[in-house]
Amino acid sequence: MSIGLHNSEFKNPVVRWIDQRLPVFTMMQKEYGTFPTPKNFNYFWNFGALAMVTLMIMIATGVFLSMHYAAHTGLAFDSVERIMRDVNFGWLIRYVHMNGASMFFIVVYIHIFRGMYYGSYKAPRELLWILGVVIFLLMMATAFMGYVLPWGQMSFWGATVITNLFSAFPVVGDFIVELLWGGFSVDNPTLNRFFSLHYLLPFVILGVVFLHVAALHITGSNNPLGVEPKGPQDTLPFHPYYTAKDSVGLVVYFIVFAGLVFFVPNMLGHPDNYIPANPLVTPPHIVPEWYFLPYYAILRAVPDKLGGVLLMFGSILIWFVLPWLDRSPVRSMRFRPLARPFFLLWTVNFLVLLWVGAKPAEGVYVLIAQISTAYYFAYFLVVLPLLAKFERPLPLPESISRPVLGGGPLPMGAAAKPMEKA
Amino acid sequence: MADTAHAATDGAPRRDFLKLVTGAFAAVGVGAIAWPFIASLQPAKDTLALATTDVDLAPIAEGQAVTVMWRGKPVFVRSRTPKEIQEARAVPTSALPDPATDQSRVQREQWLVLIGICTHLGCVPSGQRATDARGEYGGWFCPCHGSHYDTSGRIRKGPAPRNLDVPQYAFTSDTKIRIG
């Protein structure tokens, strides 16, 4: 690259002046304007944008909540209720933040489901996928620490149980736990550091999201067929086609979000978290927030402490190596007659884990949890590697524009047409 | 515009109108989202409800002053001597930077109630104790930038633009006032 002003194509003198010196407008135009995007996305491809918007909502509401919140064991519970009662629109901001966490997980779970179903983790998008798993882990940490802040019974006992997980590790376990607590139990120092980290981590997430998007714009998006675009006839400029499509999804998403916030704001929460934390009384049934239930079920399925903890962490860490466990060259499950039912069963199995995680750890529930846990891992470690060898995929379409096999040469005139709209 | 020919054909104008309406709707929505955030920064309901302070005047001897807290600000309550009252009333309003009669600034002439914040840049003027510097006019003196206030709390000399503010207050009995 030569030194000097950027060769800007913008006509507006102010935009041009800035763009010559810092080509942000050229970049935006390239990445979100003319960016060639496969023309065959379905609405599953909305969920990345929805997750991005939700992250923004969480950061905005969180920043404003923190202006009224007091991170102290004696004040936290009352300061949250003061937000609900006395701060102008405090109830709205808090309920959006509270339910926003649930919405964020719903959106991201669907986003991950889409990635798994359509094989978006496969070459050349492995790093894109890995960055996504990093985001998910950071989200889990952030959500966990955020749930501690209102200092209700579930906050306190959730924090106690989760931090105690680390005591399972031999030798260093107790050291790690005391390091997390800053004391000998979950107490004021713990609350303070969780608040600090809960404020910090979303910005780390934002940074990794930036890398996630940057990586996406190098490889380009996958699509429902899993066949790379062969030329301009297979793509559309991102704007206005996908800005319009994402907007539709976004507004529909807001309707669901608003339904939760305004009419059943506490449906996804636990009533015990409206009881101030009491270090002397454990609630009869401790359950984490719903989005952690599958992992909680895996933890409880193993009768050994260390084994349960390792399996629980392993259930997510295994996602990191998914691109190498599934070596089938075919991306989309549409063309994988065996992998498709196995994967859909895995999805149902995930929901079963979510359900059983909320049940008491006794009787038949333990057995269900154990079977589900076994299948959860078997899918990754046995089913996918074997299918890569033995599955006979359906014939793939030649390209996105010609989903049927054996078509003649492409009519160039028709194919070039969409580009004119750019 | 090269597009004009296209716009005349069917479909195109409707799309533009649609886009305009949708854009306007979305803009209204974004504006509506901004409001709760801004409103949340305004004083909360409990803050507003606490906005009164009762002061018992009985223990304040003539010539003395007390400072009480009201809405997080110092309020000066001064029991003025006849000499101070006379001084304050003798000044012609035309000689003042911010003309106001002493009568307009007190409810009962003995009791002067002021917000103790210099109208220049927000420091607390000295002069509450007899040993404090009270400036050239026997009232208060702001040490930050040298504003002199008289025994009615009016600015007489220095950079402050206005007299010390008088808060809303009422006598609830002969020896009690409620500020706010």
Place this chain on the structure above:
Amino acid sequence: MLRFSFKALALALGLFATAPAHAAGEAIPIPDRKFSFDGIFGTYDRASAQRGFQVYKEVCAACHGLRLVSYRNLRELGLTEAQVAAIAAQFEIKDGPNDEGQMFERPGRPADRFRSPFPNDAAARAANNGALPPDLSVMTKARAGGADYLFALLTGYVDPPPGVTVMDGMHYNKYFPGNQIAMGPVLNPDQVEYADGTKATIEQMAHDVSTFLQWAAEPELEKRRAMGVKVIIFLTILAGLTYAVKRKIWADVKH
């Protein structure tokens, strides 16, 4: 009814799987009590809530605090400023320190929070045979079933079934998890005298005080729902418009 359609929606999303956890416990199912604030458009029955406040003040407040609610909040139930000031003034609130460095008591002001009956939890336990009467500020949010549960609990005192021995100082209640509750059947017919002439049956008092406590826990409920209706109408229109724009833009793309 519409409230249930939201639950159905959540079920479709696979979220409902968590709900059983919230209803955990061996207590028998809580019957659904008809309240004025049920459903999407429900609001607080002010007369009932005011009566409920009277029940709280004359019965519950002997043991249970309401420390997150201020006297001034009673204005929202339709009490006048003078009435609120008079109610607040009935309570001696600890304040201070004064100029001598001493804490002192003064009559309550509307800005004060409700005075709790005990200075701290230990004092509350000491006065109640070791049982802690919980603060009621967010009680309907803190119990599965909310106001329905409160009503059921207050009217759920029955004789223990044969074979069940109730521990000393405990009482048998159909709806309390574990059935043995330290709180006695505190409501008795005509225990309070309602100013508006409503007959003070146990059921009436339980209904009124449940309404009052629901308001105490969620004072924003009416505003929240009213705003929610507007927001959803707005978003539905915007969704239609956005979809139309999208259709128009995509009209010339062959799938």
